[in-house]
Amino acid sequence: MPSNQVRPRPEFYEIFASEEIEEIIYSLEAKKEIPYKFCFKDQGAITWDKSYLDQTKNENLPIQEVVDLLRLNFEYIHELIRAKKTINIIDIGQGNSYSVQHFITQLSKVANIKSYTAVDISRDMIYISERNIREWFPLIQFQGYNCDIESSEFINVLEPAIENNEQSVNLFLYLGAMISINENRSKILGNFKKIMNLGDLLILSNFLEFSDNFTHILSSAKFKRYSWIAELIGIGASNCKINAGLTDDRNIKFSKIEMNRDYIIEFNFDGETRIVKLSQGEEVTLWKCIRTTIPQLLKDIDVSKLKLRQLSTDKIKPHVLVICESLPN
Ligand SMILES: C[S@@+](CC[C@H](N)C(=O)[O-])C[C@H]1O[C@@H](n2cnc3c(N)ncnc32)[C@H](O)[C@@H]1O
Numbered sequence: 001m002p003s004n005q006v007r008p009r010p011e012f013y014e015i016f017a018s019e020e021i022e023e024i025i026y027s028l029e030a031k032k033e034i035p036y037k038f039c040f041k042d043q044g045a046i047t048w049d050k051s052y053l054d055q056t057k058n059e060n061l062p063i064q065e066v067v068d069l070l071r072l073n074f075e076y077i078h079e080l081i082r083a084k085k086t087i088n089i090i091d092i093g094q095g096n097s098y099s100v101q102h103f104i105t106q107l108s109k110v111a112n113i114k115s116y117t118a119v120d121i122s123r124d125m126i127y128i129s130e131r132n133i134r135e136w137f138p139l140i141q142f143q144g145y146n147c148d149i150e151s152s153e154f155i156n157v158l159e160p161a162i163e164n165n166e167q168s169v170n171l172f173l174y175l176g177a178m179i180s181i182n183e184n185r186s187k188i189l190g191n192f193k194k195i196m197n198l199g200d201l202l203i204l205s206n207f208l209e210f211s212d213n214f215t216h217i218l219s220s221a222k223f224k225r226y227s228w229i230a231e232l233i234g235i236g237a238s239n240c241k242i243n244a245g246l247t248d249d250r251n252i253k254f255s256k257i258e259m260n261r262d263y264i265i266e267f268n269f270d271g272e273t274r275i276v277k278l279s280q281g282e283e284v285t286l287w288k289c290i291r292t293t294i295p296q297l298l299k300d301i302d303v304s305k306l307k308l309r310q311l312s313t314d315k316i317k318p319h320v321l322v323i324c325e326s327l328p329n
Pocket of ligand 1: 037040092094097099120147174175176181182
């Protein structure tokens with residue numbers, strides 16, 4: 001094997017399904033990127049949860065702005081669903097579910113929450129959510145759906161979780177950094193619209209601005225959380241120079257590694273061999289967050305044929321929360 005040739009470690013093929021490996025190869029070739037959404041799988045779920053809980057010991061919850069915006073909008077949300085007998089919560093990319101703990105506690109005092117459905121690309125993250133939800137809310141039925149909301153399978157996979165009757169409402173949550181991790185916002189909102197019944201609600205939140213501070217992304221704990229797939233593939237992220245920054249329009253905050261030498265990566269799966277070449281000096285994006293402006297968000301909501309019911313912002317940590325309703329087609 002030539003000295004610049006590497007092969008992913010065997011665990012790589014255990015953690016990622018064939019279509020995910022295809023996506024990683026395509027992203028590496030076409031975009032010079034390993035999609036950040038995959039970092040929450042396997043060990044990534046455990047380290048994310050641990051670092052989240054470590055942060056809560058020292059300061060506020062990392063997603064305090066989401067908790068605050070849900071609290072601020074609680075009465076309004078309750079008013080919209082007050083007439084329904086039962087509520088099904090569908091939390092898309094729920095992480096460890098901490099960001100909704102307070103909201104569900106509040107809601108369960110005034111409404112009948114029948115089920116909580118966790119929908120996540122990471123099975124391991126679903127296990128963490130299940131452990132928490134069962135402990136906090138033993139009377140609420142927990143369901144977990146392992147799927148990538150960017151895939152075309154999303155609607156078929158999730159369909160059985162959606163209750164369709166006049167007495168119940170499905171409350172879709174898409175909170176925290178979710179929309180900033182996923183690429184195709186309008187397609188995702190369009191998929192939500194397709195799966196929502198008339199009167200169902202979608203609550204989503206995202207950043208409005210990025211700071212010029214990169215310390216957090218570059219801390220060694222965070223770097224380990226998003227570089228482990230590159231290590232598994234064999235491109236030795238820890239030996240590479242790390243470049244963190246913001247695009248000129250300030251819409252994307254990123255962290256990239258600069259290849260310290262040429263690499264020929266040999267993927268072997270489903271009886272096929274696939275080669276990806278990276279040259280010395282080329283950069284590979286490992287972490288990326290996409291900002292949403294309010295006009296962009298409103299346009300995406302409009303195009304997706306969802307009806308905006310409420311928009312609120314957190315002025316201290318620029319963050320937006322919107323509540324949308326499904327309209328007739
Ligand atoms: C930042 S974390 C948690 C966000 C959570 N909603 C919160 O407010 O704390 C993002 C979560 O979304 C999941 N995720 C990211 N991209 C996804 C995708 N395309 N499909 C499904 N889940 C995804 C990750 O596995 C992770 O659990």
